[in-house]
Structure formats: structure tokens, C-alpha cells
Amino acid sequence: MKYLCVVYTEEAKLAALPDKEFEQLDADSLAYDKEMREAGYFLAAQALQSVQTATTLRVRKNKLSATDGPFAETKEQLCGFVLIQAKDLNEAIRVASKIPSARVGSVEVRPVRELERKERWDKRG
Amino acid sequence: MTEERDTISEKVEEIYRTESRRILATLIRLLGDFDLAEEALQNAFAAAVSSWPRDGLPENPRAWLVSVGRFKAVDVLRRRARFDAVQSELAKMLETTTEQGVEAPSLEDDRLRLIFVCCHPALPPDAQIALTLREVCGLTTEEIARAYLTTATTVAQRIVRAKSKIRDAKIPYEVPFSSELAERLEMVLHVIYLIFNEGYSASSGDKLTRGELTQEAIRLTRLLIELLPQPDSEATGLLALMLLHESRSATRMSAQGEVVLLEQQDRSQWNREQIAEGVGLVRKALAARNVGPYTLQAAIAALHAEAPNSNATAWNEIVGFYDLLQKIEPSAVVELNRAVAVAMRDGDAEGLRLIDELFAKGELKSYSFAHAGRAELCRRLGKNGEARKSYERALELMEQEPERRFIQQRLQGLGDKGS
Numbered sequence: 001m002k003y004l005c006v007v008y009t010e011e012a013k014l015a016a017l018p019d020k021e022f023e024q025l026d027a028d029s030l031a032y033d034k035e036m037r038e039a040g041y042f043l044a045a046q047a048l049q050s051v052q053t054a055t056t057l058r059v060r061k062n063k064l065s066a067t068d069g070p071f072a073e074t075k076e077q078l079c080g081f082v083l084i085q086a087k088d089l090n091e092a093i094r095v096a097s098k099i100p101s102a103r104v105g106s107v108e109v110r111p112v113r114e115l116e117r118k119e120r121w122d123k124r125g
Numbered sequence: 126m127t128e129e130r131d132t133i134s135e136k137v138e139e140i141y142r143t144e145s146r147r148i149l150a151t152l153i154r155l156l157g158d159f160d161l162a163e164e165a166l167q168n169a170f171a172a173a174v175s176s177w178p179r180d181g182l183p184e185n186p187r188a189w190l191v192s193v194g195r196f197k198a199v200d201v202l203r204r205r206a207r208f209d210a211v212q213s214e215l216a217k218m219l220e221t222t223t224e225q226g227v228e229a230p231s232l233e234d235d236r237l238r239l240i241f242v243c244c245h246p247a248l249p250p251d252a253q254i255a256l257t258l259r260e261v262c263g264l265t266t267e268e269i270a271r272a273y274l275t276t277a278t279t280v281a282q283r284i285v286r287a288k289s290k291i292r293d294a295k296i297p298y299e300v301p302f303s304s305e306l307a308e309r310l311e312m313v314l315h316v317i318y319l320i321f322n323e324g325y326s327a328s329s330g331d332k333l334t335r336g337e338l339t340q341e342a343i344r345l346t347r348l349l350i351e352l353l354p355q356p357d358s359e360a361t362g363l364l365a366l367m368l369l370h371e372s373r374s375a376t377r378m379s380a381q382g383e384v385v386l387l388e389q390q391d392r393s394q395w396n397r398e399q400i401a402e403g404v405g406l407v408r409k410a411l412a413a414r415n416v417g418p419y420t421l422q423a424a425i426a427a428l429h430a431e432a433p434n435s436n437a438t439a440w441n442e443i444v445g446f447y448d449l450l451q452k453i454e455p456s457a458v459v460e461l462n463r464a465v466a467v468a469m470r471d472g473d474a475e476g477l478r479l480i481d482e483l484f485a486k487g488e489l490k491s492y493s494f495a496h497a498g499r500a501e502l503c504r505r506l507g508k509n510g511e512a513r514k515s516y517e518r519a520l521e522l523m524e525q526e527p528e529r530r531f532i533q534q535r536l537q538g539l540g541d542k543g544s
Contacts, residue, residue, distance in 0.1 A: 001295050087297075088295045088296065088297035089245075089247060089294045089295050089296045089297065090296070090297050090299065090301065090305075091297075093247075094302075094305075109294075110294075111293055111294045111295060
């Protein structure tokens, strides 16, 4: 089963980190990607540029509107993601809890809905 | 023959009462689906009712029920499979699984697995409680709703959502790894304690049902202790704590439904059997390497339970245990309780000084018992004006009727004039 680990941090806090710590976080993240890859969990991972660089699109009645900024203003901002392969949620939590940015932000673990397998979306949620 | 039939149907009922949760736990593991397992359980018992009077009691009724339940589930899946290819795969997979697993040595663990699934931190707390009471304790949604003063629909909805999350996010049916066991066990104990407290502190709603909640919490902890691969001192401490609280349940309220303070309770009515068991468990838990908050609270409750009256209580030891508790789990409520114990040991003025210090730090301003405690100390010290102010503040914050009545009586007892 695939799980997307969505990483959120307060960008202001991230920006306030001393250069050394910021660089260390990057280095730790790369090292953990490698560790996950070797253990067979890793599918993909990327860090993102700041939300200031985001553009949000909507297509309504075939008409495109593009606006500056993220889709929602939140206290913590989306700053990266890791897509992993795990046997179940406990394994996913075990792997995701060691994502280095969990130390400064939050990691949301979401199971992937496989469209090819026609997995249903639970509307009750 | 009719007589025999009667005994067999009694036997089925008895097995349902004592074994159905255990069988359900195993079926959930084998089938990997809560609802399918529930249905299989009902079908298995229906089959027992019709075939046991004819064929006699099987040698191992539980294994018989698990095995029949599994076959019935395969039937259900096969019927559904006509419409759905995925279900067909599932049915085939279940059919080809051999009998092993039905009577595997880990059978006992199934209930433990179930407890850890129901108390999984990925589920919302109210759903953890509802799911535990429904699946592990076997309470109906109506019973749970009555105990929590909500509707059966709400409870059913919480349970349905929790089951969907278990399925969709794939929460596994397993006892956590030993490296994670301590942390996860702490969460299970927390859920059990929430269930107990709901039953213990409730003064509105259906009292009988709420009393059952404390019983269920105690039963659940006993089960947990029995099933854990290694003894856990905090599970022991929690069981002790609940038994010691429960031992006083007959005296906490008067026949008229009024609150009776610990000092005034009729100690001859306390349940000595529960106290003896609780005290024994506290000793055992205190001997562990890591003493946790439940054990310390139980130790305090044990000192109260063993004292012949309020004055002869070992207040010095109680203050000592609060100091330890404050060290491992600091909170303003612990400090408040400690202040009350200090008042008993060193005099009301000293207790009042500590409570006022807490308020000065900005703590506990909206906690009714802090104001009621302060009022009580002021009253004893003859500071009626101060007492009145604090009782009035406590009253504004209280919601439970018997407690409100208690405070109102205290206010009346102060007379009309403040000082």
C-alpha cells in the first residue's frame, strides 16, 4: 500500500533557522531518502519552494483562472512530500516519524487511493 | 430430550456471553474486516442454535464457532462476488487458507490485537471509546449512547467512520512492536481511564448504565493485564486506582443523591475486598523500576482507603506521593490536590497560601474545584467573606446538579452576612 507523507512547516520558523541548522535539515532529509530507498519504502520525495512561489489554478466552465499564492492560508504551509510503500498504517507511521522535517513541522500520513483498482472514496469522512 | 435441548440452548447462551467477543476477535483477524466478522459471528451462533440440539455439543465449541463463522463469511463473499470481482478474489483467498490460524497458539492474542486496533491513535478519541465498548466489551450502541448522553445514531456513526478508517488507511490488526508497546499501551490505559471516569464522575443521566462503565473499565484492565506478554506496572497501577475509587462508590452520595465529602463518608461501608485487592496491586506496582502516574495516584488512594478516619490519614505520605507525581507529570491540578493535603498536614492557612499562589500564577481560574477548595479552606479559617466569593465563583463554573446543590448548601451555611 502507498502512503503520501505530506510535510507542513511554518515557513517563518523555517526561515528563522540558523543557516547551519537549515543545511543540516537538508542533509538529513537526503540521507533519510537514501535510507528509505535501501529499505524498500521509498517511491518519491521532494521539498518545495516557499508558498510565495505558488500559483493556484481553477477551471470552471472551461475557463481557466490563475491566482497568486497557495490554495489556502494556513498557519503551517505545505513544504514537501514523501511517497512511500508500506505494508500498513503502523509501518507507514514508523517510517514517516523519522522524516527529519517532522522535528520542525508536522507530517500528515495519507493512504493513496488507487484509481486503477477502482478504490472507492469514502464520502462519509 | 426437551430437557436436553433446553440445557443445550442454555449452553449456547452461556457461550455467547463468555466467548462471543473472543470469537469475534479471531474472526476479525481471519477475515480482515469488522463488519464481515460481526455477520459471521451472528451466523455461526445461528448455526449452533439449529445444529447443536440435533448433533450434540461439539468437543471444542469455540473452535467450531470460529470455523463455521469463517465458512459462512466465505458464503457471504461468494454471494457478493457475483457482482464484484474483488470480492471473488477475497473469497477464493479465504477458501484456500487452511484451517491453521483457526486454532493457532496466538488465539488469545486476538483480543489483545483488537484492543490495540480499537485504541489506535489514528482514530479520534471518542471513536476509540465507542469502538472499544462496542467491539471489546460487547455493549450495544444504545447502551453506549445512554452512558454518554448522546444518540445511538451518533455512536453508530462514530463506529462506522472508525471502521472505514481502519479499512481505508489499513490500520493493521496487530499488537504493536515491543519498541512501540509502552507508548501504545499508555494510550490504551488512557482510553480505559476515560471510560472509568465517565462512569465514576457522572452525576446526571442513567446512573445504572454509568455504573456499568466503571465495571467495564475494570474488567477491560483485568483482561489487558491477563493478555499482556509482559507485566506492565502502570496497567497494574490503573487497576488498583480504579478498584480503590470504586470501593467508595456506595458512600460518595447520600440516599438523597447529595455529595458526601471523603471526610464525612461512612468508612464502614467501603468495599473491603476491593480495597484489599487494590492495596495489594499498589504494592506490586510500586516495586517496579519505573513508577508511573497511575501507580502514584493509586498509592494516594490506598492511603485514604486504609485510614480509619480523616485525621488519622497518613497526610505526610500523601504529600510525598503528590511531590513525586508532580515530578513525573506536572500539572496545576496535582498542585491543587497537594495543597489540600498540605492543609490537612500543616493547617488550613498553609493550604490556602498554596492555592492562592496557584491562582496568582494564573492557573486553574476556570476549574470549579479549585475555587470550591479555596472556599472550603476559607470557611474553616472563619474567612466567610472570602469563602462566599470563592463558592460563588465555583457555582458559576459547575454544571453537575449534585455538586451545585452541595455548594449552594455551603453558601447558605455561611449565613447572610459576609465578613
